[in-house]
Amino acid sequence: MKRIITATVQNRSGVLNRITGLMQKRQFNIDSISVGKTEVEQISRMTFVVEVEDMQKLEQLTKQLHKQIDVLKVADITDHAIVARELALVKVVCPPASRNELQSIIAPFRASAVDISKDSMIVQVTGDSDKIEAFLELVRPYGIKELTRTGVTAFLRGHQPQAADGNTYSLITN
């Protein structure tokens, strides 16, 4: 099963290496990782999308992450109310004749053309992973020359329905 896990970490050298290393050592499959600074200086936030077999493996992963000295907080937010976003840049084959047609696909996805050359167009699309997949399916017939994706970054929504509590491992709650 796919899980979205976030970790806030101290922004020290080697912390990313330590975390990806432990995932490799313990045989966890990482779908994507995104890392960046937060509102607090010296604190970074990581978002992982991982493929785990079962809840026991998942618990083990969050515990191992939390065990790292530089990791402040770990949460599996998959079952919470969240905002999850990813950004993709797609270079699509696009001779001048297809430009309008492509624009008409872009519009409903609220994507945007960020670069146009004589035979290609770079499209930037943002959203959850499903939306990006759907967009890629639509433009694939035109020919995708290059594709890059940032991986998911995610946040808890401001308001949480009560039922979704109880899946954080940041503190040991016996």
Add this chain to the structure above:
Amino acid sequence: MKVKAQAVQERKPTAKVPKTGADLFVESLQAAGVDTIFGYPGGAVLPIYDALYRAEPRFQHILTRHEQGAIHAAEGYARVSGKPGVVIATSGPGATNLITGIADAMMDSLPLVVFTGQVGRSVIGTDAFQESDVMGITTPITKHNYQVQKQEDMPRIIKEAFYIATTGRPGPVVIDIPKDISGEVYQTAAAEEPIHLPGYQPTMKPNNNQIKKLIHAISTAKRPILLTGAGILHAKASEEVRAFAKRFQLPVTSTLLGLGAFPASDPQFLGMAGMHGTYAANRGLYECDLLINVGARFDDRLTGNLEHFAPQAIIAHIDIDPAEIGKIIPTSIPVVADAKAALQQLKTAEAEMPDTETWRNHLQNYKEEYPLWYNNPAEDLIPQWVMKAVHKATDGNAIITTDVGQHQMWTAQYYGFDRPNRWVTSGGLGTMGFGFPAAIGAQLACPESKVISVVGDGGFQMTMQELSVLQERKLPVKVLIVNNQSLGMVRQWQEFFYQERYSESLLNIQPDFVKLADSYDIKGVRLETQEQLVAELPSLLQSDEPVVIDCRVLRQENVFPMIAPGKGLHEMIGVSR
């Protein structure tokens, strides 16, 4: 020609030299209360060694003859003293020679603070002479690691490292120090910073609800069993575990590393469990309805096939490391806590006593019906018998270190540890060459104790260069080589599982260990018969000098009983003659 030992080198009077980063290093070690260092100099740690030369008061620096010897010695020191072992090695090969010991300490949760030299900051990443990526290499095998980037960070980093290494679940911390950081004259004064590690707050006190749950489970159990792990030793909780076991009349078994936490001679003790554990202990784990694991991590050598591990039991697990709970075995009563804190509550909590008499008698029957056994033909030296003789000659009070393999299992089975912190062995990593240098560290930590390094002839040859340290320091370590002229455990598995194809496991060519000892000006003795051993062993072990004893044991002796790989606790072989 024999070289006379020269214990402490004369020092040249030192002229006033300006304070360098290395002096900061020395001050930080002094602040951490370090008095003994195991190490080996080299290019990238020249400034550090110069500062050590000038340091007042002097550190006791143990110059081993290989960095691996230094780190295993530090492990032995840490294991018996509970204090962190401190190691210094140079960059590149010096650092990489430490890797086995760092991994070993990580597996067996030993507190080490390891300093490695690094090339100067301006050439890091250029494949400079004796450069290696110590941070990259040690990340997966350390509790934490640091590279000092600024001189003024050094005191804080060293303070943090000692704190991290010794608290919570202990482990090794590596600090990589570039040569320019230690070599340059020190400019700015470092601010006195308190330890601030918001991501590291080990849970010490148990949760009350879980303790209540556990007490209830004990009160209602018909077939409870207590499993003692090394976590009890780290928490210095052997008194508590004893009181707890006595209070509820619990049958007790132990992991390999937990030996000594509960007295082996106590009638409640079933013996060690696991692959070469006793029949009673393994049946106890197999048949129990409540398993209380204190400070053990359900290693595969303990559990055997997980399907058959305590299949009917409620599992309670007390561990300071939450990641160990539920890692291997689904656990219904998790207690994240320091073993001492948890046991203190358990031994005093209000509780009803379980009725376990039938169960205890049942296990007692196993103990009497299926004790450990071996054949003892009069013409041969039998290793199990040798271990019993060692026990007798030392009243079971010696500190014993071992490598990994047959001699380790025989020692675990027959020495009978009644006291904590007398047993130093490489459990998790299973490192050959560990035992002898570990004995050096143990002897330095406990100068008054009898320290015996029980090693195989294979393992001893991996680190025997450290005989120099015995000679130099006049350390009265006794090296007992259980010499079966083979890599015994490998040979045993080849006999059982590879139709006696003894591939590369027979060591027909060996040094003459007696002459070897003699060349270090150390007494060497070869024992070949029971008669000889009975006559000579007691005085050899009681001597105040180092001794190397080459004990020629029966080559084809095997370790029994045994759980074959992939089998369950109930499928032991070699249970009786």
